[in-house]
Structure formats: structure tokens, C-alpha cells
Amino acid sequence: MKYAFSVEKDGAGVVLTSRDFPSLFCPGDSVEDALKYAPEGLEAAVAICVEDRQPVPMPSAPQRGDVQATLPLRVALKVALSNGLINKRWKPADLAKAMGTSRAAAANALKVGHNTGLNIMGQALEAVGLPEVVTPPSALVPSA
Known part of the structure; x- marks a missing residue:
């Protein structure tokens, strides 16, 4: 971004x-x-x-x-997640429930200053219906 x-x-x-x-x-x-x-x-x-x-x-x-x-990539992912929560009218507790994780882990995924792992960000974005944000285009996926 x-x-x-x-x-x-x-x-x-x-x-x-x-x-x-x-x-x-x-x-x-x-x-x-x-x-x-x-x-x-x-x-x-x-x-x-x-x-x-x-x-x-x-x-x-x-x-x-x-x-x-x-904008640094980790922050851009948090922008997508935060805006996704707003669009769904979810609170962090709703995200935690959808991810099957603790409220603290879901809250950390939203904290801009927290160095959340990409795997957690991927799970969070998928939970709010934005898996395409972290799914690489097929052209970037190596063929077998």
C-alpha cells in the first residue's frame, strides 16, 4: 500500500x-x-x-x-483485518471465536505495533472472509 x-x-x-x-x-x-x-x-x-x-x-x-x-506489509495486513472486522460489524471477541483462539491472540492480531506472525494473520484474514489478501497468485506458486 x-x-x-x-x-x-x-x-x-x-x-x-x-x-x-x-x-x-x-x-x-x-x-x-x-x-x-x-x-x-x-x-x-x-x-x-x-x-x-x-x-x-x-x-x-x-x-x-x-x-x-x-506502508510496511505487516501493517497493511492489519489494515485489511481491521477494515474487515468493521465491515462485518465484528469485535475482537468475534474474531477470536471465528479463529478458535483466545481473545488476547485476536487482539494482538489487530495491534499495529505487535509483530504478529504471518500464519496468524492469514488465519485472521480468512476468518473475516479475506483469504485472498494472503493467498499468492497462481503465477507465483511453483509448479510441481
């Missing part, structure tokens, strides 16, 4: 702003410097949405002059 940022001059430096997360600002001496902070800023903005049980916005299309920052 790549999120677009507009670039604004700020004195001797720049500030990156996001249309998708209006409260997110990434300052720096240069665009490259500010982009170093963008993934961490995105992760924090996503964490707030997830903790507040609010939908995480999908990336908007970049506009002329925008730069993009990539």
Missing part, C-alpha cells in the same frame, strides 16, 4: 502532508529526509484508526508533484 503525500515548502525545509490522514505531517530538510519519517507516521495514523475502531482509509491516487511512501 502506497500513500501519497503532497510536498510543501516550510522555511528552509519541507513538510509532507497526507490527504488520507489529514493530521499526519512529516517534516524534513529535504523531500528525501521527510520521506524517511513517512512510514513511521503512516503506522501511527493507522494505529489510531485501528484502536478507535474507525475504518483505515485506502490510499488515494497520487496527484502531480506528490511523493509516495509504502
